Amino acid sequence: MEAMALKKLNAHRWPATIAMLLALGVGVAALQQAPARGTAQGDDGKARAERDLIESMSGPHMHHNAHLQLTARRPERPGDRQRAAAIVAALKPALEKYKDYRVAERNGYEIFMPQVQQGVYHFTNYFRGFAETFSFQADQATSLLYRKTPTGYELVGAMYTAPSEATESDLDARVPLSVTQWHQHTNICLPRRGEAEKADWKKFGPEGSITTKEACTAAGGRFSERLFGWMVHVYPFEKSLDQIWSMDDPVSPR
Numbered sequence: 001m002e003a004m005a006l007k008k009l010n011a012h013r014w015p016a017t018i019a020m021l022l023a024l025g026v027g028v029a030a031l032q033q034a035p036a037r038g039t040a041q042g043d044d045g046k047a048r049a050e051r052d053l054i055e056s057m058s059g060p061h062m063h064h065n066a067h068l069q070l071t072a073r074r075p076e077r078p079g080d081r082q083r084a085a086a087i088v089a090a091l092k093p094a095l096e097k098y099k100d101y102r103v104a105e106r107n108g109y110e111i112f113m114p115q116v117q118q119g120v121y122h123f124t125n126y127f128r129g130f131a132e133t134f135s136f137q138a139d140q141a142t143s144l145l146y147r148k149t150p151t152g153y154e155l156v157g158a159m160y161t162a163p164s165e166a167t168e169s170d171l172d173a174r175v176p177l178s179v180t181q182w183h184q185h186t187n188i189c190l191p192r193r194g195e196a197e198k199a200d201w202k203k204f205g206p207e208g209s210i211t212t213k214e215a216c217t218a219a220g221g222r223f224s225e226r227l228f229g230w231m232v233h234v235y236p237f238e239k240s241l242d243q244i245w246s247m248d249d250p251v252s253p254r
Contacts (some may be wrong), residue, residue, distance in 0.1 A: 012058040044196035045222070049205045053185055053227060069226075071168050071182045080176040081241070087175060088244060092139035092160060092236040101153040104144050112143075118130050121146045121153060132161050135176040145249075146234065156249070157235035164229040175232055180245035182232045188224045189216035225231050 027084055031183075059157035098104040101123065107112075113165050123144040132142055141158035164184060171182045189210035191199035203219060206227070210216050216223040238244045 009149075034047075034127050038214050043190075043192060044191055045199065045204070046227075048201070049073075049188055049190055049197045049227060050216075051113060052208050055233045065207075065209075067185055067187055067206045069184050071171055071177050072175040073181060074172065076178040077099060077153075077176075080178045083176050084241065084245065087138040088148040088234065088236045089111040091141065091234065094139035095141075095144070095155060095236065097157060099146055099155045101144075101146055101155070102252075104155075109144055119147070120156065121148060123153075123157065129161055133163050136160070136162075143234075156237065157233055159231055162230040166230055171230060171232075175234075175245075179241065180232055180234075181247060182230045183247065184226055184230045186226045188213045188227055189219065189221040190224060191221055 025042075026160075031254060038136045039084055096106075098109070104123050108127060110126070112122040112124050114121065123146060124142060129142045131137070131140070138216050141161040142161040143153060143155040146153035147156055160175065162174060162182065168177065171177065175182070185206055188206050189204050189208060191204050204221060210219055210221065213223040229249060232245075233247065234244060236247075
């Protein structure tokens with residue numbers, strides 16, 4: 001049953017989609033849906049916003065936040081729990097080698113913003129982020145989630161991503177929305193380039209009071225409909241379904 005469930009998870013759209021993207025001249029970097037390296041180079045406002053987002057992802061999500069879009073929780077349907085279990089069953093053994101974070105680094109996972117103190121650090125594989133634009137593979141996550149330890153990093157989970165334009169039906173086909181909620185960060189007003197240091201971050205950024213394009217323009221800012229794409233965390237080493245698919249980092253003894 002698990003094998004059948006996993007088979008249904010994969011969308012076979014690679015050849016046609018890649019051909020279309022190449023024809024349009026779309027670059028790989030533009031399609032990376034995870035926190036992306038280099039996106040904030042030369043843009044102090046975006047760098048500050050990305051840092052604030054990373055810090056916010058290390059703690060409880062503000063579920064009633066105008067800057068956070070969540071998928072609606074759907075009623076459970078027959079097979080949803082089996083599908084979710086099949087994802088975990090595929091992911092968990094695939095993560096074993098990455099309990100050594102150095103193996104993750106050798107396999108293309110790069111730590112995101114190591115200079116920022118975080119509860120959970122994202123090690124992101126940008127090729128996987130690109131690949132998840134087209135299809136979902138349960139045993140290959142875009143990011144690995146680690147806690148910092150005195151000797152390095154401890155693996156606690158993983159993160160899947162999806163394109164920002166994906167519909168809730170698309171996301172439900174990847175991970176059932178009765179089990180968890182995907183999220184993305186939206187409606188963010190950035191200050192002018194070069195003004196991040198003196199900007200009022202009570203107004204700007206992913207926690208600021210400005211949530212519309214009109215208000216952002218009036219404040220002299222730059223409006224971004226979203227930073228990054230859809231994301232969902234999974235903690236396969238946890239015990240219960242709620243903890244495994246928690247939006248927030250579950251705390252449990254190890």
